[in-house]
Amino acid sequence: MALSGLDIYKLLPKTNCKECGFATCLAFAMQLAKKAVTIDKCPHISAQAKEILEAQAQPPIKLITIGSGDARLEIGNESVMFRHEEKFHRPCGIGFIVEDCLNDAEIKVRVEKINKLRFERVGQELNVNLVAIRQISSSERFIEALKIVADNTALGLVLMSNDAQALTKALEITKGKNPLVYAATKENAAVLGKLCAEHKIPLVAKASDLESVATLIKEIAGMGADNLVIDTGKKSVAEKLWDLTQIRRLALKKSNRALGYPVLNIAESSDIYTEAMEAATYIAKYAGIVLLKNIESWETLSLLTLRQNIYTDPQKPLQIEPKIYPVGQVSDKSPVLVTTNFSLTYYTVLGEVEASKIPSYIISVDTEGMSVLTAWAAEKFTPEKIADTLNKFGVATVVSHKQLIIPGYVAVMSGNLEEQSGYKIIVGPKEAAGLPSFLKNL
Numbered sequence: 198m199a200l201s202g203l204d205i206y207k208l209l210p211k212t213n214c215k216e217c218g219f220a221t222c223l224a225f226a227m228q229l230a231k232k233a234v235t236i237d238k239c240p241h242i243s244a245q246a247k248e249i250l251e252a253q254a255q256p257p258i259k260l261i262t263i264g265s266g267d268a269r270l271e272i273g274n275e276s277v278m279f280r281h282e283e284k285f286h287r288p289c290g291i292g293f294i295v296e297d298c299l300n301d302a303e304i305k306v307r308v309e310k311i312n313k314l315r316f317e318r319v320g321q322e323l324n325v326n327l328v329a330i331r332q333i334s335s336s337e338r339f340i341e342a343l344k345i346v347a348d349n350t351a352l353g354l355v356l357m358s359n360d361a362q363a364l365t366k367a368l369e370i371t372k373g374k375n376p377l378v379y380a381a382t383k384e385n386a387a388v389l390g391k392l393c394a395e396h397k398i399p400l401v402a403k404a405s406d407l408e409s410v411a412t413l414i415k416e417i418a419g420m421g422a423d424n425l426v427i428d429t430g431k432k433s434v435a436e437k438l439w440d441l442t443q444i445r446r447l448a449l450k451k452s453n454r455a456l457g458y459p460v461l462n463i464a465e466s467s468d469i470y471t472e473a474m475e476a477a478t479y480i481a482k483y484a485g486i487v488l489l490k491n492i493e494s495w496e497t498l499s500l501l502t503l504r505q506n507i508y509t510d511p512q513k514p515l516q517i518e519p520k521i522y523p524v525g526q527v528s529d530k531s532p533v534l535v536t537t538n539f540s541l542t543y544y545t546v547l548g549e550v551e552a553s554k555i556p557s558y559i560i561s562v563d564t565e566g567m568s569v570l571t572a573w574a575a576e577k578f579t580p581e582k583i584a585d586t587l588n589k590f591g592v593a594t595v596v597s598h599k600q601l602i603i604p605g606y607v608a609v610m611s612g613n614l615e616e617q618s619g620y621k622i623i624v625g626p627k628e629a630a631g632l633p634s635f636l637k638n639l
């Protein structure tokens with residue numbers, strides 16, 4: 198647990214010499230507890246106290262980077278159990294397993310399919326992160342498969358092999374790519390720990406129970422390989438969920454440094470629905486990485502959507518810039534629809550307007566990212582605000598008519614809005630899905 202200002206004060210010299218820039222040691226301790234200053238500002242602190250406080254300043258879950266360049270994945274560094282306490286910072290990496298028993302052409306096809314798993318949702322690009330090459334065949338074949346994968350993707354790599362010789366060769370091939378090595382166990386920890394320490398690359402520490410994981414991690418970290426990821430092996434979903442929750446709790450609430458690393462989970466099943474359910478469970482509850490076997494757009498999009506929702510700030514709804522958006526080949530006769538600047542609302546309306554094939558203008562009113570009914574109830578989507586927005590964006594200079602379509606849910610504001618804006622108000626459908634037929638019949 199984090200040290201309080203008083204705990205920190207007990208470790209300071211208590212001479213109030215002011216050299217740190219604060220009037221008293223207590224004032225300095227309070228700022229240190231808030232992480233507003235660093236310990237090096239006090240030149241008189243003992244080496245032992247410094248060590249304790251520096252360890253305390255480390256994030257409870259270590260930040261681990263896999264891959265390099267723009268496609269690198271950063272996981273860990275989380276600080277809360279529940280997203281409403283603050284927010285979750287680093288979205289779980291999603292990767293796909295490619296086995297070396299496939300032929301060259303099959304590997305290439307799989308990698309190309311993985312590369313294409315990019316989606317746009319509510320104005321954000323959703324991407325997958327990793328390709329894991331798993332050794333099933335000989336070490337020579339593993340290296341051949343790795344070369345094909347590495348030549349055909351910019352995504353981060355996971356090297357899944359127990360063969361130290363094959364991994365040594367693999368690390369030469371992937372120099373500069375910062376791959377994740379999977380996995381050090383009790384049996385091979387000495388060899389893989391040394392290898393990963395030398396290459397300064399991340400390594401998965403794998404053991405079936407938390408005590409064994411902690412022991413293994415201490416051993417590997419002692420060798421200088423402390424960019425670690427945890428795996429507790431193949432278990433039922435309920436058992437994995439227990440492990441994930443306990444690891445997070447022990448790292449955050451009990452400051453258990455040996456478990457202060459992100460966790461990797463493999464969700465592979467011949468039944469894709471089971472795999473999707475498993476992966477969704479792990480994403481929802483603290484996984485740092487989830488590796489999948491199936492490569493299907495619908496499964497991936499569902500998981501990426503779930504991840505996007507979990508890793509948004511619950512106190513800041515996704516919003517778009519409030520402004521007037523032309524959709525299609527608009528003219529001064531095009532209809533004008535008004536909605537809020539909540540991303541999900543705007544993009545739903547946009548999709549339906551595009552589907553109608555009627556060029557239109559959409560005006561997004563600044564409702565601080567609230568949806569239509571919420572904003573109306575919170576008095577953020579009022580006739581006055583809409584009228585102001587029409588003036589602010591110069592709608593009268595864009596279209597030659599004076600008609601405005603409002604969402605059906607706020608039909609009640611029609612009269613007032615007509616008075617405030619001078620526009621004739623047309624009440625649109627309650628649901629965006631009704632827009633195509635509504636616009637066609639307008």
Ligand code: SF4
Pocket residue numbers: 209210211212213214215216217218219220221222225238239240241242
């Ligand atoms: S420099 Fe150190 S000893 Fe001096 S007041 Fe600040 S905390 Fe206390």
